[in-house]
Each structure stands twice: as C-alpha cells, then as structure tokens.
Amino acid sequence: MPKPILEVRDLTVEYDTGDRPVVAVDAVDLDVHAGEFVGVVGESGCGKSTLLFAIAQLLSSPAAITGGSVRFQGQNLVAMSETKLAALRWRDFSVVMQSAMNALNPVKSIGGQFKDAIMAHDEPVTDDRPAEVLRLVGIDPIHLKSYPHQLSGGMRQRAMIAMALLFTPDLIIMDEPTSALDVVAQRSLMVQIKDLQQKLGFAVVFVTHDMSLVSHFSDRLVVMYAGQVVELGATRAVFDNPAHPYSKGLLDAFPSIRGPKVPLTGIPGSPPNLAHPPSGCRFHPRCPVAFEDCPKIEPELYQVGSVQARCLLHAPGQTHAADPIREATS
Numbered sequence: 001m002p003k004p005i006l007e008v009r010d011l012t013v014e015y016d017t018g019d020r021p022v023v024a025v026d027a028v029d030l031d032v033h034a035g036e037f038v039g040v041v042g043e044s045g046c047g048k049s050t051l052l053f054a055i056a057q058l059l060s061s062p063a064a065i066t067g068g069s070v071r072f073q074g075q076n077l078v079a080m081s082e083t084k085l086a087a088l089r090w091r092d093f094s095v096v097m098q099s100a101m102n103a104l105n106p107v108k109s110i111g112g113q114f115k116d117a118i119m120a121h122d123e124p125v126t127d128d129r130p131a132e133v134l135r136l137v138g139i140d141p142i143h144l145k146s147y148p149h150q151l152s153g154g155m156r157q158r159a160m161i162a163m164a165l166l167f168t169p170d171l172i173i174m175d176e177p178t179s180a181l182d183v184v185a186q187r188s189l190m191v192q193i194k195d196l197q198q199k200l201g202f203a204v205v206f207v208t209h210d211m212s213l214v215s216h217f218s219d220r221l222v223v224m225y226a227g228q229v230v231e232l233g234a235t236r237a238v239f240d241n242p243a244h245p246y247s248k249g250l251l252d253a254f255p256s257i258r259g260p261k262v263p264l265t266g267i268p269g270s271p272p273n274l275a276h277p278p279s280g281c282r283f284h285p286r287c288p289v290a291f292e293d294c295p296k297i298e299p300e301l302y303q304v305g306s307v308q309a310r311c312l313l314h315a316p317g318q319t320h321a322a323d324p325i326r327e328a329t330s
C-alpha cells in the first residue's frame with residue numbers, strides 16, 4: 001500500500017483554562033491515503049473540530065498542540081513556520097469550515113477573494129481558473145462579481161469549496177460544511193463533493209455528527225469519544241458490525257433511510273468534561289455493557305477483525321460474552 005499523504009501521530013491538543021487543562025484531542029493517530037474520504041464522527045464536544053484545526057495548524061489560544069506530529073506529504077506541519085504553512089494551504093491542502101459566511105470576506109466579491117488566494121501563492125493558475133472552479137461546483141461564473149450576502153447559504157458553501165479547489169490540492173479538510181443547510185441542499189452538496197473528489201482525486205477528511213451522511217459518502221470512519229479515537233475502520237465494516245458500544249449507540253440514534261423501522265434509542269447522558277475525564281474507559285459511565293474492569297483499566301485500540309476499537313471487551317484474553325455489544329444493546 002502506498003504511504004499515506006497524511007500521518008497524524010500521538011496528536012494531543014489542550015485548552016489552557018487557567019485551571020486543569022482540557023485535553024480535547026488525546027494522543028490521536030490517523031492515516032489518510034491519497035483519494036480517500038475519511039469521516040470523523042462523534043457527539044458534540046468529543047474533539048472533532050479541534051482535531052481538524054490541529055491538523056490544519058489553525059488552532060488559536062487558548063488551544064495548543066502539546067504533543068505529537070502531523071506529517072503531510074512527509075513534512076511535519078507542527079514544526080513548520082507560518083510562512084511555509086501559508087504556502088502549503090490552499091495549494092496542497094485546503095480547509096472548508098462550517099459557515100462560509102464567517103470564512104468569506106463580506107465586503108469583497110467572490111472573484112476578488114479568489115484573486116487574493118491566487119496572489120498569495122507562487123503557483124501559476126490560468127486566468128479562467130476562478131470561473132472554471134465555480135462551474136465545477138455548479139455556480140454560474142457570473143457570480144464572481146457577487147458578494148457573499150448575495151448568494152444563498154448553499155451557494156456560499158459551494159463558493160468556499162470552489163475556492164478550496166483553486167489549486168487542486170491533494171487534501172481538503174472539511175468541518176461540517178453542510179450543517180448550515182437544509183436537508184435537500186445538504187444532500188446535493190454532498191453528492192457534488194463526492195463527484196468532485198472522484199473526478200479530481202483529492203483526499204477528504206470530513207467532520208460531521210450526521211451518521212447518515214458518512215454512511216453514504218465516506219470510505220473510512222473515525223469515531224471519536226472524549227478526545228480519543230474509539231473506533232477506526234472501513235465505513236461499511238463499522239456500520240455492519242460496530243465493535244465499540246459507543247459506535248453502536250451512535251448508529252442506534254440515527255434513523256436508517258432504507259432499513260426496517262426500529263425505535264431510536266440514542267445514548268443516555270452526555271460526553272464528559274475533558275478537564276476531568278472518567279477513569280479507565282471514558283465511556284464506561286454511559287456504557288450499557290460496562291463490567292468491573294472498565295472504570296479501572298484504560299483500554300487501548302485493539303484489532304477487532306478489520307477494524308480497531310478502544311473497548312476492553314476486545315482486549316486479548318477477555319472472557320466476557322462473545323458478542324455482548326450486540327446482545328446487550330439490541
């Protein structure tokens with residue numbers, strides 16, 4: 001298998017709150033290969049956005065990377081100067097955030113903003129590239145003259161994606177790019193992102209808390225809970241047979257569009273305060289299949305078939321029921 005284009009190792013991010021630090025990302029490892037679509041899921045407050053900002057080196061105080069590395073195409077972004085990072089951003093990797101309204105400059109036309117991004121790089125692009133990328137995302141190039149407020153929410157998100165494509169980067173990092181849109185616009189934008197990804201071959205790291213979105217669009221899934229990766233594997237494998245009780249809970253909290261009608265159960269309680277995470281397995285206070293070791297022993301990521309899961313039920317030598325996750329929660 002070729003080397004990943006993105007290798008995140010032991011990445012740790014803390015928010016300095018003046019009291020105990022909030023460890024929002026705790027020793028995360030993640031590989032992303034060329035052309036892959038990786039979905040990052042988890043409830044609000046599990047560290048998904050912080051992880052993305054840390055990968056893109058866009059964290060600001062009080063958050064800081066306190067350990068680990070982010071190697072992109074072999075270079076460690078964590079140790080890189082702001083000048084070098086600015087040269088890589090947009091050209092080699094770009095970032096699309098939740099709300100284009102906040103990311104776009106309200107007093108500059110879309111074309112003006114594209115021009116600024118082009119001017120900031122040495123990379124030559126053709127004069128008609130701004131029009132070309134707008135067409136790619138289904139917007140008439142006439143809107144290069146438009147200001148952000150003149151576009152609908154969906155068009156603004158598309159314009160942001162067009163900007164992210166100006167230099168055809170190898171990686172696009174997306175933090176809930178469709179969350180501000182209605183369901184229909186959300187779906188059509190996702191289809192468009194997937195089409196573009198397949199056509200142009202860039203990799204995507206995509207954060208969402210919508211399991212149904214990732215089920216249709218991502219190749220691989222990262223499930224985060226309380227700052228840690230708790231399950232990692234091919235999307236299909238995780239959906240068909242979740243190895244972590246948290247993943248199972250997330251899946252049970254979302255309606256299946258095509259599957260049989262089953263009552264939605266959800267997960268009682270909420271994620272912990274990351275200044276004081278629970279001992280042992282962080283999910284144990286909410287876990288329907290917790291047993292006596294769970295508050296005492298911190299699980300590692302164990303190999304479970306083709307996926308990895310941070311659950312003691314899968315620790316080598318564990319003698320609990322063969323498939324307790326399925327039995328106890330279904």
Ligand SMILES: Nc1ncnc2c1ncn2[C@@H]1O[C@H](COP(=O)(O)OP(=O)(O)OP(=O)(O)O)[C@@H](O)[C@H]1O
Nearest residue numbers: 015017022024043044045046047048049050051274
């Ligand atoms: N400025 C801050 N100071 C202290 N803690 C913070 C700050 N910002 C975020 N946190 C904490 O960091 C943790 C991770 O937050 P983050 O926004 O990355 O989660 P998330 O999974 O992306 O949530 P959402 O889906 O709501 O965006 C949370 O526990 C949050 O309380």
